[in-house]
Amino acid sequence: MPATKFICPDGSRVDIKKCLQRCIHDQRCMFLPTLRAIARSLDRGIKEPTVTELICGVRETYLKKTMEYAVKPYDQLYAIHGSAVHTINEGFTEGNMFSEERLYDDITSGKFDLYGQIIDLNDKSLGDYKVTSSYKLMRALGYYKVDVITGEIYKTGLRKGQMKTRKEWRTDGVRHLLDWAVQLNYYRMLLEHRGFKVERMEVQAMCRDYSLRIATERNIRKPVYMIHINKISDRWIKLYMNSKAKKLNIALKNKLMPEMCTSKERWKNRKCAEYCVVAESCTFGRLVKKQIKAAA
Ligand code: SF4
Ligand code: SF4
Structure with a gap:
């Protein structure tokens, strides 16, 4: 399942289709063609796992294929x-x-x-x-x-x-x-x-x-x-x-x-903390984010 939402710079979320029709804020964060290119790059329309998907953690790829998720443009x-x-x-x-x-x-x-x-x-x-x-x-x-x-x-x-x-x-x-x-x-x-x-x-x-x-x-x-x-x-x-x-x-x-992605696939948790777009759907990703919040 490709990403379905964008996370705007202020943290609000919007359906990608809705964003491409009309920005929900006073001003667009980027030109429309750039946002369209980003939307296209998120959905390559390939059902079977590709080489680059298989190189990632199995859990990460599984979640990307089965859950709706949001990305920051x-x-x-x-x-x-x-x-x-x-x-x-x-x-x-x-x-x-x-x-x-x-x-x-x-x-x-x-x-x-x-x-x-x-x-x-x-x-x-x-x-x-x-x-x-x-x-x-x-x-x-x-x-x-x-x-x-x-x-x-x-x-x-x-x-x-x-x-x-x-x-x-x-x-x-x-x-x-x-x-x-x-x-x-x-x-x-x-x-x-x-x-x-x-x-x-x-x-x-x-x-x-x-x-x-x-x-x-x-x-x-x-x-x-x-x-x-x-x-x-x-x-x-x-x-x-x-x-x-x-x-x-x-x-x-x-x-x-x-099973959880390996330590190498998680970049020793740096990916879970900041870069994994499906971290919210992953128990381990949620735990890492919670620990970071508590330590802040
Ligand atoms: S253009 Fe940017 S700020 Fe506006 S809705 Fe889309 S993602 Fe959000
Ligand atoms: S949050 Fe970490 S463990 Fe969970 S899917 Fe993402 S990279 Fe893998």
């Missing part, structure tokens, strides 16, 4: 930024290149962004556009800070006699990009099953808060990064996605709430 802007990037590139996919084809198998379906000569003219690459935050980029690139001893010693204060340190960036950390890797590897499998060899996989990740100081503080110094995605075995990808698809289908068939 402001929060959805990033999703349509992603579509805008696709549209900008669309007119320039000349040569031996395919884009935005939805491919199906017996588990799910996925729409890849670009395949073919996307890096150079002898290329069989699979590419994906992402518009993402500096936080996600820092983690995907494996950036982390370490304390480095400066050689100086504190001469006064509580730390007298201790070595002074300064923070330095390292770029060889664990790359937290499993979701992107699963997504691209699944598209790779779908293409290869149709006879299209994929020689490399790359994400072109644009940083949406690049101009802010917070991005520099996370060592993100470029507006766009090319991130290489390693191959994951077909066997692992199939087992992983098949198990999630099975859990979701059983839950949908029996109308039974699936």
Whole structure:
């Protein structure tokens, strides 16, 4: 079931259809075409779970498919930024290149962004556009800070006699990009099953808060990064996605709430607290929000 309501900037709720006919407030929060684009992005009209839906927690996808929910148009802007990037590139996919084809198998379906000569003219690459935050980029690139001893010693204060340190960036950390890797590897499998060899996989990740100081503080110094995605075995990808698809289908068939999303899928509860649009229909999401309210 797609989202049925918008949450206005003042917190009031309105049926999406009603909003698109007439704003219930004195002034629209956005132009009508932008709101229409947001409404369209919320309902892609695909009944079966897609690759991106299966990558999310089974409970989250189950709730999105069975419950009515409300979204804040402001929060959805990033999703349509992603579509805008696709549209900008669309007119320039000349040569031996395919884009935005939805491919199906017996588990799910996925729409890849670009395949073919996307890096150079002898290329069989699979590419994906992402518009993402500096936080996600820092983690995907494996950036982390370490304390480095400066050689100086504190001469006064509580730390007298201790070595002074300064923070330095390292770029060889664990790359937290499993979701992107699963997504691209699944598209790779779908293409290869149709006879299209994929020689490399790359994400072109644009940083949406690049101009802010917070991005520099996370060592993100470029507006766009090319991130290489390693191959994951077909066997692992199939087992992983098949198990999630099975859990979701059983839950949908029996109308039974699936187990809670995993800690990774919940982003250690950050998603439940702020970003999960179905948190109000989830016992755990309600609990996390209640705890945050009580602590405030
Ligand atoms: S235009 Fe914005 S403020 Fe007006 S009803 Fe729609 S969501 Fe609410
Ligand atoms: S609130 Fe958390 S646990 Fe519940 S569906 Fe959303 S992400 Fe999953």
